Amino acid sequence: MPKRGKWSVEDAEKLYGVKRWGGGYFEIGPNGNLHVTPDAHNEEMRIDFKDVIAEIKEEGIQFPVVLRFHDILRSQVALLNETFVKTIEEAEYQGQYRGVYPVKVNQMREVVEEIVDAGEKFSYGLEAGSKAELLTVLAFNTPPDSLTILNGYKDEEFIRLSLLARKLGRKVVVVIEKFSELIMLVKWSKELDIEPIIGLRSKMTVKGRGKWEGSAGDRAKFGLTITEIINAARYLEEQGLGHCFKLLHFHIGSQLTDIRAVKEAINEGAMIYAELHHMGFKLDYVDVGGGLGIDYDGSKSTNDSSMNYNIEEYVADVVFGMKEVCDLEKVPHPTLVSESGRAITAHHSCVVAEIVGEIRANSAQMDTQKVDGEHVLVTNMRQLIDDIEHKENLQEIFNDASQYKEQAADAFKLRVISLEELAKIETLYWQIMVELQAGIQRQDFIPEDMQELDFNLSSQYLCNFSVFQSAADTWAIDQVLPIVPLSRMNEKPTVNCSLVDITCDSDGKIDKFVLEKGISDVLPMHSLNKDEEYHLGMFLTGAYQDVMGDMHNLFGRLNEVHIFSHDDDPLDFYIEEVVTGSSVDDVLSIMQYHPKSMAREVKKLIDANIASGGMRPREGVKWTDFYEDCLKGYTYLKTS
Numbered sequence: 024m025p026k027r028g029k030w031s032v033e034d035a036e037k038l039y040g041v042k043r044w045g046g047g048y049f050e051i052g053p054n055g056n057l058h059v060t061p062d063a064h065n066e067e068m069r070i071d072f073k074d075v076i077a078e079i080k081e082e083g084i085q086f087p088v089v090l091r092f093h094d095i096l097r098s099q100v101a102l103l104n105e106t107f108v109k110t111i112e113e114a115e116y117q118g119q120y121r122g123v124y125p126v127k128v129n130q131m132r133e134v135v136e137e138i139v140d141a142g143e144k145f146s147y148g149l150e151a152g153s154k155a156e157l158l159t160v161l162a163f164n165t166p167p168d169s170l171t172i173l174n175g176y177k178d179e180e181f182i183r184l185s186l187l188a189r190k191l192g193r194k195v196v197v198v199i200e201k202f203s204e205l206i207m208l209v210k211w212s213k214e215l216d217i218e219p220i221i222g223l224r225s226k227m228t229v230k231g232r233g234k235w236e237g238s239a240g241d242r243a244k245f246g247l248t249i250t251e252i253i254n255a256a257r258y259l260e261e262q263g264l265g266h267c268f269k270l271l272h273f274h275i276g277s278q279l280t281d282i283r284a285v286k287e288a289i290n291e292g293a294m295i296y297a298e299l300h301h302m303g304f305k306l307d308y309v310d311v312g313g314g315l316g317i318d319y320d321g322s323k324s325t326n327d328s329s330m331n332y333n334i335e336e337y338v339a340d341v342v343f344g345m346k347e348v349c350d351l352e353k354v355p356h357p358t359l360v361s362e363s364g365r366a367i368t369a370h371h372s373c374v375v376a377e378i379v380g381e382i383r384a385n386s387a388q389m390d391t392q393k394v395d396g397e398h399v400l401v402t403n404m405r406q407l408i409d410d411i412e413h414k415e416n417l418q419e420i421f422n423d424a425s426q427y428k429e430q431a432a433d434a435f436k437l438r439v440i441s442l443e444e445l446a447k448i449e450t451l452y453w454q455i456m457v458e459l460q461a462g463i464q465r466q467d468f469i470p471e472d473m474q475e476l477d478f479n480l481s482s483q484y485l486c487n488f489s490v491f492q493s494a495a496d497t498w499a500i501d502q503v504l505p506i507v508p509l510s511r512m513n514e515k516p517t518v519n520c521s522l523v524d525i526t527c528d529s530d531g532k533i534d535k536f537v538l539e540k541g542i543s544d545v546l547p548m549h550s551l552n553k554d555e556e557y558h559l560g561m562f563l564t565g566a567y568q569d570v571m572g573d574m575h576n577l578f579g580r581l582n583e584v585h586i587f588s589h590d591d592d593p594l595d596f597y598i599e600e601v602v603t604g605s606s607v608d609d610v611l612s613i614m615q616y617h618p619k620s621m622a623r624e625v626k627k628l629i630d631a632n633i634a635s636g637g638m639r640p641r642e643g644v645k646w647t648d649f650y651e652d653c654l655k656g657y658t659y660l661k662t663s
């Protein structure tokens with residue numbers, strides 16, 4: 024920790040590690056505000072979050088908001104494709120790269136549109152995993168050379184839709200997840216006389232390590248065993264459709280944290296491909312699935328929220344790994360397909376929310392002056408403060424204070440001490456804890472029960488957002504997301520706090536933060552100034568988080584602001600589009616209410632109150648309008 028008072032943005036960078044997790048897109052500006060540098064090819068381009076916030080307020084858009092940086096999406100699409108192209112060249116690999124974006128990672132229309140547009144020059148395609156997603160991807164006009172990959176469980180409608188797309192000239196690959204789908208596909212393709220392109224998904228023995236390792240192995244939900252793959256290929260041959268079997272697919276899990284799993288999977292997949300080739304099934308494509316990770320905690324490790332490799336190493340392992348096996352086995356290099364979703368979208372969006380208050384166990388204070396006839400527990404507690412000053416054994420003081428506090432609670436229940444005395448004891452207790460916290464800083468060894476002092480004395484900042492809507496994975500699977508203040512990073516943060524959201528759910532909190540030394544249960548933030556707004560950003564929310572949130576407590580979708588950089592002025596930006604989030608009546612309608620008739624019912628009650636003389640008609644009109652305005656309003660706290 025630097026000395027008090029001395030603090031620079033370099034210290035802030037060290038603490039918050041923006042560059043460690045930012046993927047090159049975020050940095051702390053000299054003015055202490057967070058900046059986004061959204062174009063990997065143009066370092067000049069930079070946008071100050073403070074300016075974005077000001078513009079959003081000027082447009083009258085309420086917080087919390089989702090910010091989408093479309094330039095980042097485009098950069099990531101280019102980065103993945105260019106890395107493959109470059110590596111393929113270096114490796115003298117004979118096949119090509121034909122990546123697809125799996126829309127389940129973020130199905131928002133504007134996101135998919137931007138990816139399709141940015142991917143056009145790379146013949147980048149789309150992947151769908153359900154009927155609704157299939158209907159979606161078919162409506163996008165992807166380049167004629169690009170692939171459309173269909174994963175997930177399929178019914179007859181799904182199969183017929185895929186054949187329709189074939190008829191329309193799309194390179195649609197139906198990936199068979201289970202044998203019965205193949206029988207359906209063969210039946211319909213004969214009936215409609217349309218030749219399918221068929222992929223078979225292999226159940227891999229290599230498991231991705233981390234949270235999604237169940238995607239592979241014998242108990243995997245998807246895919247065919249080796250025996251089933253051979254049977255499927257032979258079945259197709261019998262049906263005269265052997266030549267339609269073109270692609271081998273595997274996917275060993277999302278957020279692969281360890282590069283070794285990637286290497287092993289490529290090796291296993293390449294061997295299966297080569298063997299199939301020897302058996303006479305000459306496939307054009309090997310699809311290595313998704314799994315390219317994101318370093319959420321910036322530790323470059325095999326932590327669940329990290330990864331021990333970068334995109335270049337990943338691509339090199341795919342390309343060189345495939346080449347090595349193919350050359351050894353003397354089979355042609357297949358065209359490589361990958362389905363990276365997380366890596367394409369995670370960086371491009373973030374949630375900006377405002378801190379609207381502070382909750383602290385020791386915030387309220389009582390006058391604790393000695394009074395005549397006070398209970399001995401109060402006197403004892405006060406004595407401990409003197410003991411600290413005389414530097415007595417801190418552990419002993421901690422134990423005594425904790426014991427007196429417990430005794431006081433019992434004494435109160437037995438009506439031995441008054442409510443006011445209980446409050447005094449509480450006040451003194453927290454004063455002692457603050458002193459002890461300062462005291463133990465100077466010690467080399469901190470006893471175990473006192474290690475929790477930091478957390479117990481930390482604040483909770485109340486943040487105007489819902490964990491369940493905007494950071495579902497932090498609650499569901501302990502995902503760690505980087506969170507930083509968007510301003511004042513040239514000031515030393517003096518308040519250690521965790522975050523609580525505005526839902527009525529005690530799970531609605533975040534107490535895992537990415538810091539210099541690893542994951543911490545508190546985040547150093549700045550003390551709140553009166554009349555000054557304090558916004559924080561929650562980053563890397565563009566993959567999954569953006570679209571998996573729910574409406575717990577009827578907090579709905581966030582207002583979204585789509586931001587583009589100006590081409591001519593690198594420091595400028597414009598809000599290209601605002602997508603209004605859910606209003607109260609939107610979320611109520613989803614829950615089967617009829618907001619219009621609710622307003623009518625409330626109006627009736629108000630009218631009756633007027634009729635009985637409870638309020639004046641003018642007042643009644645105001646209340647009626649107010650109720651209706653609230654129904655049309657945003658679901659989050661209105662703060663300005």
Ligand SMILES: *Cc1c(COP(=O)(O)O)cnc(C)c1O
Pocket residue numbers: 125127128152174274276277278312313314315362363364365366
């Ligand atoms: C979810 C999924 C993906 C995307 O994985 P990421 O880890 O986000 O890249 C790709 N392919 C399949 C089959 C999937 O289920």
